[in-house]
Amino acid sequence: METTEISPTFAAYDSKIEGNVIFTRVDAAMNWMRKNSLWPMPMGLACCAIELMATASSRFDISRFGMEVMRFSPRQSDVMIVAGTVTYKMALAVKRVWDQMPEPKWCIAMGACASSGGMYRSYAVLQGIDKLIPVDVYISGCPPRPEALIEGLMKLQRKIEGTSAMMEQKKELLEDLA
Amino acid sequence: MSAADIQSIQGKFSNAVLDHKEFREEFTVTVTLESLHAVLQFCKETLGYDFLIDISSLDHFGDDPRFAMVYELATVDDKKHLRVKAPVAEEESVPSACDLWLAADWHEREVYDMMGIPFTNHPNLKRILMWEGYPFYPLRKDFPLAGRPSDMPDVAFSGVAPLEGGPFVTSCGTDDVVRREPRARDQK
Ligand code: SF4
Numbered sequence: 041m042e043t044t045e046i047s048p049t050f051a052a053y054d055s056k057i058e059g060n061v062i063f064t065r066v067d068a069a070m071n072w073m074r075k076n077s078l079w080p081m082p083m084g085l086a087c088c089a090i091e092l093m094a095t096a097s098s099r100f101d102i103s104r105f106g107m108e109v110m111r112f113s114p115r116q117s118d119v120m121i122v123a124g125t126v127t128y129k130m131a132l133a134v135k136r137v138w139d140q141m142p143e144p145k146w147c148i149a150m151g152a153c154a155s156s157g158g159m160y161r162s163y164a165v166l167q168g169i170d171k172l173i174p175v176d177v178y179i180s181g182c183p184p185r186p187e188a189l190i191e192g193l194m195k196l197q198r199k200i201e202g203t204s205a206m207m208e209q210k211k212e213l214l215e216d217l218a
Numbered sequence: 219m220s221a222a223d224i225q226s227i228q229g230k231f232s233n234a235v236l237d238h239k240e241f242r243e244e245f246t247v248t249v250t251l252e253s254l255h256a257v258l259q260f261c262k263e264t265l266g267y268d269f270l271i272d273i274s275s276l277d278h279f280g281d282d283p284r285f286a287m288v289y290e291l292a293t294v295d296d297k298k299h300l301r302v303k304a305p306v307a308e309e310e311s312v313p314s315a316c317d318l319w320l321a322a323d324w325h326e327r328e329v330y331d332m333m334g335i336p337f338t339n340h341p342n343l344k345r346i347l348m349w350e351g352y353p354f355y356p357l358r359k360d361f362p363l364a365g366r367p368s369d370m371p372d373v374a375f376s377g378v379a380p381l382e383g384g385p386f387v388t389s390c391g392t393d394d395v396v397r398r399e400p401r402a403r404d405q406k
Contacts, residue, residue, distance in 0.1 A: 128348075128349070128374060128375070128376050129347070129348065129349055129374070131374075132349070132374055157379060160379075161363070161364060161379040161380065161381050162363055162364070162365065162379055163354075163356050163361070163362075163363065163364065163365025163366070163376065163379065164347075164348075164356070164365070165379065166377075167377065167379050167380065171377075
């Protein structure tokens, strides 16, 4: 029979489950879950989409970051990757898809065209998708290399880490509880 | 072969043919707008041009008549080609060729969308590249490359693209590589 003295610090719970319990904040837990399963909405509009496909394929493999689940339904996606030239006519569809995505949602402008209109200084092209929807990460390049897209996605992960998910998104609920 | 065809068009529509010419084995015949549809029908049904390659339009800004329609005809076995042109003044409309070649449908919609030339008897004349309600015709010579602002609430909008001194064009025919580089040249 062991007679070790239980220190008051660990007295709060059963020692059998020790090691299986983590203390954390709700925010941190939510952010951790969110950032590691970002489901992208591939908004491939032009040549950049080819690099987006390469990023998702075996050689670059964004499933290492939990982002391989490309959803072609806006209802199931978290991050819209705008990859390509946004013409004014297509801009309407992009906005509509964006509006259909549930919160929380993020947007990445991939490449020169999506960020600023790129080389298409013309009547037909929207000069940057940020004129229509809020962008979290801009990726330079024409087209950006897959590594650059991965870097952008990692930037987005760091951004998500820093948000106070509970406070921002469940504000009303928290106020009701208080 | 096409030369003989031009002769038979001249024979049948003597008053309608404004001009015809051959350039490097390309045959072009220019006819009046009034007889355009009859000439096209004759080309298809009698001369055997059963294949419409393309329809395009020209803007001779400053001239009168301002526009011109261009039809590229061929036979399916590619034995002969013929280009039919017709001048179109502003406010004039062109008879649709959709009843002759189904291929004319989208080509004519593009001409309507980009140049603003209306067609009569077209089955579905609406814009094809810009959205319905866009107030301009972008390929007209008096339309700036950067575009013009427009707004249709809840439908679409457009703005002016920043050209930063552009468009950036090359000077061809210059030996000097530095001068040939694409650069912003003064735009009037
Ligand atoms: S940024 Fe370059 S590669 Fe990407 S869509 Fe535009 S033109 Fe294509």
